[in-house]
Structure formats: C-alpha cells, structure tokens
Amino acid sequence: MEYDMPLYRPPSEARSLIFQITLGCSWNKCLFCAMYKGKRFRVRPFEEVEKDIIEMSWLQPHTRKVFLADGDVLAADTDYIIKVLDLINERFPRLERISSYAGPTNLMEKTVDELREFKKRKLDILYLGIESGNETVLKKICKGANSSQIIDGCKKAIDAGLRMSTIILLGLGGIKGSYDHAKDSAKVVNAIDPQFLACLTLMLGPYVEIYEKKLMGGDFKLLDKMQSLIELRWFVEDLELSSCRFGTEHASNYLPLNGDLPGDKDRILKLIDRALGDDHSRLTRPEWARGL
Numbered sequence: 001m002e003y004d005m006p007l008y009r010p011p012s013e014a015r016s017l018i019f020q021i022t023l024g025c026s027w028n029k030c031l032f033c034a035m036y037k038g039k040r041f042r043v044r045p046f047e048e049v050e051k052d053i054i055e056m057s058w059l060q061p062h063t064r065k066v067f068l069a070d071g072d073v074l075a076a077d078t079d080y081i082i083k084v085l086d087l088i089n090e091r092f093p094r095l096e097r098i099s100s101y102a103g104p105t106n107l108m109e110k111t112v113d114e115l116r117e118f119k120k121r122k123l124d125i126l127y128l129g130i131e132s133g134n135e136t137v138l139k140k141i142c143k144g145a146n147s148s149q150i151i152d153g154c155k156k157a158i159d160a161g162l163r164m165s166t167i168i169l170l171g172l173g174g175i176k177g178s179y180d181h182a183k184d185s186a187k188v189v190n191a192i193d194p195q196f197l198a199c200l201t202l203m204l205g206p207y208v209e210i211y212e213k214k215l216m217g218g219d220f221k222l223l224d225k226m227q228s229l230i231e232l233r234w235f236v237e238d239l240e241l242s243s244c245r246f247g248t249e250h251a252s253n254y255l256p257l258n259g260d261l262p263g264d265k266d267r268i269l270k271l272i273d274r275a276l277g278d279d280h281s282r283l284t285r286p287e288w289a290r291g292l
Ligand code: SF4
Pocket: 025, 026, 027, 028, 029, 030, 033, 034, 035, 036, 071, 103, 129
C-alpha cells in the first residue's frame, strides 16, 4: 500500500492502521490550515481502496484500530462509506474501532440514521476542529460553519453513538479577541459536551505577517506565552463537561496538561496559575521547543 503524501493523523492514532479513503479536504479553505493546500480533494475509487484493505489484511491481520484519512472522509457518499466500513470489518476480525477526521460541513450533511449505520460498523471516534466558538473568528478564518452548525453537527454524531474528539485553537482571536474567543469557545464545547477535548496553539511561523494582515482585518496580533496561558485559563474555568478527557500536550502549546473533566478541573486551573505566576516556570515549554 502506498500513501498519497502528505498524510496526517491525530497523535492518538499513532498505532492505528491508516487507509486513505479520500484525498485532501473537501473544504480546504480554513485560513490557518496548510495541511492539504497542495492536494485536490477526491474520493478514491472503491477498487483502489479495496486493494489496499485486502493487501493489509494479509500483512496485518490482527489490526485492532483503523484510522481513515485524509481530512474528511464523511464528505464521501454514505453508500460508499458503508461499503468501505463493511470491507474493513470483514477483513479484520479483531477490529475494535475505526476513527477519522470530520469537518463540520460534511457532518451537517449526514443524518443521525446515516451516522448510526457507520457506528454499527465500528466507526467510533470523529476528530473535529471546532477551532473557535466565536462567530467573528469563525468567519475570519473561513471555517465554513457557524457555532450553531458546529454544535448541531457534533451533537448529531453523539446522538448516533459516536464519540467526538474536538479541538480548540488557542490564539485565533489574537490579542484583541482573546477573551471572547476563550469564553465563546467554552460555551460551544459545553453545548457539545464531547468525550475528548484538546487545545492547540496557533503557530504561524514565516507566514505571521501575511496572516496578521488577513486575520481580523489587519488588526490581529499573535499572543505571547503569558497571553496564551491567560486565554487557556479563561477557557478552562468556564468548561462544564460531564465526562471528557482533556489535553494540551500538543507540541504547539506552551503548557502541556492533561486530565479528566470535570474531576481534574481544579488541579488543571492550579497548574495554569502556577505557570502564570512564573515567567520561567519549568511547567512551560520554551518558545524554541514549541512545534518540535
Ligand atoms: S476543515 Fe480541517 S483540514 Fe480542512 S482546511 Fe479546515 S482545518 Fe484544514
């Protein structure tokens, strides 16, 4: 099996067998995301996918976890997805779960019943970038969905029995929009009540000037470490979730944390406060170590 590069998967899928069902992202317009900018979106012909699945079922017959790539497999037709899921289930008898990325736009287009059919075939976790709960930010970054549509899409998946792993991108509101970004994002996450929640921090590298001009109409300034920690605190202090695994371990973040919410909320807030109280805290990553 050969992959069409670049190939991305969430860190938690490091041990999963990956099949590329679609290539690229059907939306591909989010301003901060360069993942699939060099790829034109397409659904791979079933015969090609079938060949990969059969080949790997001979090579790795004991596979328990499968991740479907690229950016948004749910953009494909329901019948096609069901055919792929059926084949994976048939060829990997020890299979425990299948996961994939999902975009808010394609989740909106599937019905609860369609999502239930996927769940029956062991599609279990969807990774979805909420990015922000703030309408201004969502528009500026061209997410393609507003906060209500993101909430509806995620809740529909949860109603169908799927587990949602959601992502908030710290820093997207810049300095000026930081408070609203944090507070509105917490509101949206609370409304979804996902099973997994991760924060990443916006990193723009050499594109910082272009993005500063494009984002927020030229009024955008990237957060520094302390501003980012304050934003994280504003966000976490408002979270009211029933049972969620929370993490900020991604290499883009200044402060790696993890825990179960609501149980670990106080501990997490205390750690953020400790990091905020000491600019050179060992709890935080130095700027040079971010993204490594
Ligand atoms: S939907 Fe996801 S993969 Fe597609 S452009 Fe936006 S962030 Fe990137």
